[in-house]
Amino acid sequence: MRPRLPASHHDASRRGWQYSLHIDAPLLFALVGVSILGLMVLYSASGEDTDLVWRQLTRLGIAFAGMFAVAQITPQVLLRSTPWVFVTGILLLFAVLVMGEVSGGAQRWLDLYIIRFQPSEMMKLAVPMMVAWYLADVRLPPNRYHLLAGGVIIVVPVLMIAKQPDLGTSMLIASSGFFVLFLAGLQWGLLGFLTVIAAAAAPLLWHFMHDYQRVRVITFMNPERDPLGAGYHIIQSKIAIGSGGLFGKGWLNGTQSQLDFLPERSTDFIFAVLGEEFGFLGILLLFAFYIFIVIRSTLIAIQAQDTFTRLLAGSLALTFFVYIIVNTGMVTGLLPVVGLPLPMISYGGTSIVTLMAGFGILMSIQTHRKLLPT
C-alpha cells in the first residue's frame, strides 16, 4: 500500500472565500467570460436558435456545477481514487468496444439507460491522473522502467479509443499523458529517440488509418483538390475568417455562417463564425481569455505542493492549450481536420463537462494547499 499524504489542515477563515468555497476566482471569471462569448457566437452560428442556446446554457450550468463539485474533492481523495477511476474507465472502454452504440459511423457511446455516456471523455482526466499517480512517489526524473510503465498506462486507452474510431480524442489523451511524463523529466535523449520512432512509424499509421482519415490528411495537404467535397469545409472556413477582416462583419451578420456556406458552424467550425463576425479583434479577445486560463492553470501547477498535483495540474493546463491550438489550427487550415471542438465555445455535451471537471481539479489543487510556515 502506498503511504497516505498527511491530511491538509487549511484554514479557510484566514484565506478568504475562495478557499472556503474552493474556487479560484481568476480562473472562474475567465471561464465565465469565455462562456458568455461562446454563447453569443453560438446564438449567431445556430441561426438565432434560442432553444439550442438554452440547451447549451443548461449544459454549461451542469458543467460549472460539476466543476464546483470536483473542486470540493481534496487532492488526497483524488489521489486515492485514481487507480479505481482508471480501471473503471478501461472497463467501460472495453464495454464500448463490445457493446457500444454506433453513432455517425463510430462506436463511442455507452447507453447507461439514464444517460448516454462516452467513456473516452472520462479517460481525458483518468489518463493524466493515473500517470501522475504512478509517478507520485517515484524518484524523478523517472528511469526507463517507470517510463515504460507510464507509457503502457497511456497507450492502452489511447489505442482503445483510436479503435472506436476517435482519432482526435485519442491524440488529445496521448498528449495529456505525455505531458505528465515530460513534466516529470522525460529525458531529452529519449524524447528525441521517441520522435524518430514516431516519424518512422508514420507510414505504418497511414496504413492503419480509415479511408476518411486519409482523405482528411490529403485534403489538408491540398484543399483545392476537391473544393466541393472533402476540401469544402476548410475552403469555406478560410473564406469566413478571411472575409471577417480586422473588425468582422458584425454579430449575426456573417454571410458565410448565416447563409449555410460554413459547415459544422455551431460545432467544430464555430471559430470561423467568431472570425467572420467579430474579426481579428474578436479572436484576440477570445485568446486573451484562453491565454489567461492557460497561464493561470500553469501557475497553479507551479504552486502545487506535491508531485501528483503538480504533474496533474501542469498536464491539464497544457492539454487545454492543445485543445485550442488543434481546433483553431484546423479551422484556419494549418492542421488537418480532426473532430475536436473549440473548448467552451462549440456546441456539444460531454466534452464541456469533462473540461470543467478538469478545471475543478485545478481549483481543488489550488485551494487545498497547506499553509507553509513563513
Added chain:
Amino acid sequence: MLRQLTLKDHFDEYRLFSSRTIVLLVFSGLLLLVLFSRLVYLQVIAHEHFTTLSEDNRVKLRAIVPTRGLIYDRNGIILADNLPSYRLEITAEQVDDMPSTLQALEEIVHIRETDRSRFEKLLKRKPRFEAVPLRFHLSDKEVARFSVNRHRMPGVDIQAGLARHYPLGSLGVHALGYVGRIDEQALKTLDSSNYSGTTHVGKTGVEKSYESVLHGTVGLEHVETTAQGRVLRVLKRVPPVPGNNLYLTLDSRLQAASEKAFGDYAGSAIALDPKTGDILAMVSLPAYDPNPFVNGIEYTDYTALRENDKEPLFNRALRGQYPPGSIVKPFIGLAGLEQGITGHKSSTYCPGFYTLPGSTRKYRDWKRTGHGTVKLDDAITQSCDVYFYDLALSMGIDRIHDYLQHFGFGKRTGIDIQGELPGLLPSPGWKRARHGEPWFPGETVITGIGQGFFLTTPLQLAVATATLANQGQRVKPNIIHTAGQAGSSVLQTVSRQKDKVIAINDPAHWDRIIASMVHVVHGVRGTARHIGSDSPYRIAGKTGTAQVFGLKEEEEYDAEAIAEKLRDHALFIAFAPVDDPQIVVAIIVEHGGSGGAIAAPIARSILDSYLLDKAS
C-alpha cells in the same frame, strides 16, 4: 503492488518541473505565433481576396428575360404575339406525399409519360425548395380545373409565362419565320450573357433576321442566396429592356388573298411596292403552321413535313431557283434596243423553229406553226421564241450577261431576310470555272428565252420587274416598315435605300418595252389577254413557261399526258397601274403548265385585291 521506495528530492523535482514548464510555455508561444501569423494573413493580408470569395458565395445573378418584341403587318394586324402560357410546378419540400399528389393531379390535367419522366429526373437533380415543372402549356380548362382543386394540393402551383404565338397560323410563314428552343448550335453564336434565361430564339424568317431587334436586353437581379441556392432577397434589380416591336411591310390581307389565289398549286409569289421596295406579300406554298415549332414539334409531324413531296418547309420565294423562261424577253429586248442590235421596226421571220448557221439542229418555237414576220413588240406580246433566239445570238452571251446584270439577275437582292439564294446568270467565264467547258453558241440561243443555265428566284424577278416599272430606278426589297418600343410614340421608320439608276441611251426604249408588256395583257394577241379584257386598270405583264425537263427535238409537249411533277412551271410578272405603278408581282406556279393560263390569273387576283379593295 510492491514498489521500491525511493528517496525523492523535492527541490530538484520542483526545479526540473519548472524548467520543463518553461520549455512547454515557450513552445506554446511559438505555436501561438504561427497561429496568429496565419490569422493576420487570412484577415489582414488576404482579406480583400476572401471578401470577394465570400461575396461570390453570397450573391448570385439571376437573369430576367426581356419580353420579345411583337410583329405586326403594315396595317397593325398582329402576326407574332406573346400569349400567357401556364405551366404546372411542384415544390417538393411543400408536398407531404408526392405519389398521391401526382395521382390526384393526373385526374385533373393530362400528364404524359414523357412529362412524368422528365419531372422525376429534374426532381432528383434540383434542391427540394425549388419548383420543378411538370406540365407546360396547360389549356384553359386544365387551369380552371386545377384552380378549383388547388387547396387539396399544397406545393403544386401554376406559373404564367409568355409563349410565342402566331395567330394567323401558316399565313406568310416563310416571311415571318418562327422561334424555337435555343439549341446547342444556336448557343454558340448568341451573346451568352444577354441570352441567359432566354429559352427561345428566332429560327427562320424575320424572327431570325431581326433577332437582335426583337430580343431586347436581359435584366439582372442580384439575389442573396444560401449555400443551397435558396433565394433570400433581391439586393439589386436592373430591369430588362423589352425587344422592339416590328411593323412589317407585309399586308396580311393581300398575303391571304395571294395565298388563296394559288388554290392547290405549289409555287411562290412576291408582291412589292416598286417605289419603296416594300414587300407587300411573300408567298411560298405549300406553307406550314409555325406554332408547333415554338415548343418543339412532335417528331412524326416534323418527319411528315420534311418528307412531303411538295416541300412545305422550303422557302421558294427566296431560295427557289427557277429558269425565268420567257419572262426575260422584255429585258433582252431592252438590251437589244439599247445596244442598237435591233430596232423597234426591224423584223424577223418566224417559221416555228430556228437553226444556227451551219447547223441542222432545230430550236423550236412554242408555236409550231410559227408567228410569221414579227417585230420586237409582236415578239414580246406573243412571246415569239425565234425572234429572241436570233436577237440573243446577234448580241452574244457576254453582252446579254452584262446587260441583265443591271437588273440584279444572278445576284442576291439584299432583302433583309436571311437565306436568300443568288440564282444564276450564266456567262462563258462562269461555265469554264464551273464545268471546265467552253461556251457553245446554242447556249446563247436558249439563254435568249430564259432557259439553259439561267436561274432566278421569284424575288429577283419581282425586283427586276420593279426596275422596269420604275424605268431604271432600282430598289432594294425590304420587309420591315417600322420598328420601335411598345408604347413609345417614336417609331423609327426604316430608311429605304434607293439603289442606283440604270443609265439608258434613249428613254423612249423604256416606253416601248412597257408598251409591249401592256400588249401582253391588253393586246388582242397578248399571251395574257384574258386577264386584261375586264381589268379596270391597265396592267403591264409578261408570261413565262419554264421547262422542268427537256423535250427531244421532235417530241410533242402534251401537258395532259405527262406526270404533274414533270409539267412546266408557269410564270408571270406584272405591274399596275401602268401610268403610276403601285404594285409589282412575280408569280411562279410549279408545274402549272402555261404562264398565261395559270400564273396570270393569280397575278390578277393579287393586283385586284391590292388596287381595288384598297380603294374601296
